[in-house]
Amino acid sequence: MTEQASPIVTFYLQGWENYQQALVATIASLSSEQLALPVAPHYLSIGELLAHMIDARVSWFSRWLGEENAGMAHWHEERSRDEQAVHEAAKLVAIFEKTWHVISSAMTRWTSADLEQLISPPASHQAWLQNQGLEEEPAHTRQWIVWHVLEHEIHHGGELSLALGTYGLKSFYTW
Template sequence: MTEQVYPLATFYKPGWENYQHAMVKTIASLSSEQLARSVAPHGVSIGELLARMIGTRVNWFFAWMGEENAAMAAIDRWASSDESAMPAVAELVTMFEETWHVISRALDRWTPADLEQLIAPPASQQAWRRNHGQEEEPSHTRQWIVWHVMEQEIHHGGELSLALGAYGVDSFYTW
């Protein structure tokens, strides 16, 4: 009897996709003034939280694992720029949707065996870390990377929910 192999989509995708749709719906309802607000004077703005989430997706799925399309390359150039201005709401929505398409396709394609693949850090990241006196990043399994991106989204999503709630904006709900 052969073992049935299920793609990662059966495990990760339904919940993450629901989270994605809820986030996009919430982001689309925001104004540019709301993007500029933060929950505390020393905190990052709502827009910066969203940019961090996008940057995390691009860094790990594009730069580390090589999942790409033209949109990911363009978002990577934006996220890597020191002078990147905060995108408008519509652009943030597009970035969330484009990065989700890449993630979704990867989850549909990968099998549980693919999770074991060890991914080496990009050479450019290692050079940056060395130039800034930091230790080099170790290689990570694909499973570690997928979970890391999810935990970042959950973490920053909580910050986003708190910030939105502080201003009386209904946050995203996934149920």
């Protein structure tokens, strides 16, 4: 008998998928000029904020959990070379969709036992922390990582929504 997907994953998946669809619809409508607008004075641009959200998906799902596709690997390579790249809506939408495919596929596949599994930080992450004079990161459960990425998106989605509203642009809603 095979174990079914965790009920908590199924709960997260539907809500997160609605969030994902609303987010990409909003991003697709933005011009390059709108993506260059600052979220707030002396803060990231809207495009940089979206790239930061993608970075978190790639870091946690690819580097920590080993869930990856070619789009995620390409994004990581590009960001490693040039973090100040100009962001185009179509490219951001494409990578949000590619990362979402990885996230939803993993969450559909994971069981309750999978969610309880401890995941050790990547060695490169630990080395970076040591070079910064910081303590090493502890292992986290898959469930903790899923929630952490989701709360990160909710937090920055709020910033995005506020910024869009400030400029009189249509924000995103999940209902």
